Amino acid sequence: MKNIRELIIEDVKDFDLAQTFDCGQCFRWRRMPDGGYRGVAYGRAAEIRQEASAAGAGIRLVIKVAGGFEKDEDRELAFWRYYLDLDRDYAAIKAELARRDDKIGAAIRAGEGIHILHQETWETIVSFIISQNNNIPRIQGCIEKLAQMFGEPAAEEAWNLPEPKVLAGLTVEELAPVRLGYRAKYLIETARQVVAAGGLPTSDELDGLCGVGPKVASCIRLFGLGDVASFPIDVWVKRVMHEVYGFDEGDVKGMADFASRTFGEFGGIAQQYLFYAIRSGAVE
DNA sequence: CGGCAGGCGGTTA
DNA sequence: TAACCGCCTGCC
Numbered sequence: 405m406k407n408i409r410e411l412i413i414e415d416v417k418d419f420d421l422a423q424t425f426d427c428g429q430c431f432r433w434r435r436m437p438d439g440g441y442r443g444v445a446y447g448r449a450a451e452i453r454q455e456a457s458a459a460g461a462g463i464r465l466v467i468k469v470a471g472g473f474e475k476d477e478d479r480e481l482a483f484w485r486y487y488l489d490l491d492r493d494y495a496a497i498k499a500e501l502a503r504r505d506d507k508i509g510a511a512i513r514a515g516e517g518i519h520i521l522h523q524e525t526w527e528t529i530v531s532f533i534i535s536q537n538n539n540i541p542r543i544q545g546c547i548e549k550l551a552q553m554f555g556e557p558a559a560e561e562a563w564n565l566p567e568p569k570v571l572a573g574l575t576v577e578e579l580a581p582v583r584l585g586y587r588a589k590y591l592i593e594t595a596r597q598v599v600a601a602g603g604l605p606t607s608d609e610l611d612g613l614c615g616v617g618p619k620v621a622s623c624i625r626l627f628g629l630g631d632v633a634s635f636p637i638d639v640w641v642k643r644v645m646h647e648v649y650g651f652d653e654g655d656v657k658g659m660a661d662f663a664s665r666t667f668g669e670f671g672g673i674a675q676q677y678l679f680y681a682i683r684s685g686a687v688e
Numbered sequence: 689c690g691g692c693a694g695g696c697g698g699t700t701a
Numbered sequence: 702t703a704a705c706c707g708c709c710t711g712c713c
Contacts, residue, residue: 623694
């Protein structure tokens with residue numbers, strides 16, 4: 405990367421880069437051979453790695469940002485603290501979740517370094533429409549291709565996702581190389597709805613978007629609107645809710661009611677621990 | 689080859 | 702409003 409600026413954040417606790425980027429909430433960060441991650445967020449192309457801190461129990465984050473970043477270092481640091489959600493007291497939340505529910509401890513330990521990223525709303529809308537009936541490597545590939553073909557450059561070999569107005573002007577034929585399948589028309593129609601509405605939807609308006617059902621809307625609320633109470637229920641959450649709490653896998657309403665009652669305002673954080681635990685094999 | 693992968697829209701009863 | 706079914710694509 406050219407014009408690199410290196411930012412250091414010391415003494416970060418209750419955070420793990422790999423767990424946070426590999427827990428299924430985001431699709432634009434790729435692991436590099438050295439264990440760091442390369443990606444794009446809010447127009448910034450960056451590489452992030454974590455190291456052991458010299459002092460204390462936390463870790464150190466090293467963030468290399470290229471192109472399009474704030475010149476003011478304090479503001480840039482503040483941005484990354486926000487994006488990586490470094491100022492939320494996860495230790496207190498984990499303790500509170502364990503206090504409310506005696507079965508979630510193992511899941512918390514499995515993903516104890518997960519943070520909920522503050523992603524761009526539009527990016528999460530696009531990402532989770534594409535995610536339906538799909539798998540992670542292919543979702544990542546589709547989003548990358550979409551950015552390359554139709555997005556503005558963020559840096560060398562890094563592109564932003566196309567804005568709603570750009571997608572709204574495309575046809576399914578033009579989107580064909582991205583290999584979105586039947587999701588292509590959802591994406592175009594949703595982009596047109598956003599343009600027609602004159603801006604991004606509020607939480608209550610998500611279910612009116614084409615290709616956005618209850619699960620995708622829940623993911624957008626959690627990952628793209630900062631609503632950490634939101635508890636998305638996908639096939640993996642159904643499995644883990646069956647294994648840990650004995651729910652019938654078809655009882656989505658029962659799971660949602662339980663999560664709301666038990667995890668309350670931290671539902672989305674609990675969901676990530678549970679999701680990561682079943683995906684990583686910590687629970688079966 | 690059929691089954692499946694982080695669901696949704698449309699149709700039907 | 703609940704239950705069913707088809708769906709692009711790529712991988713096993």
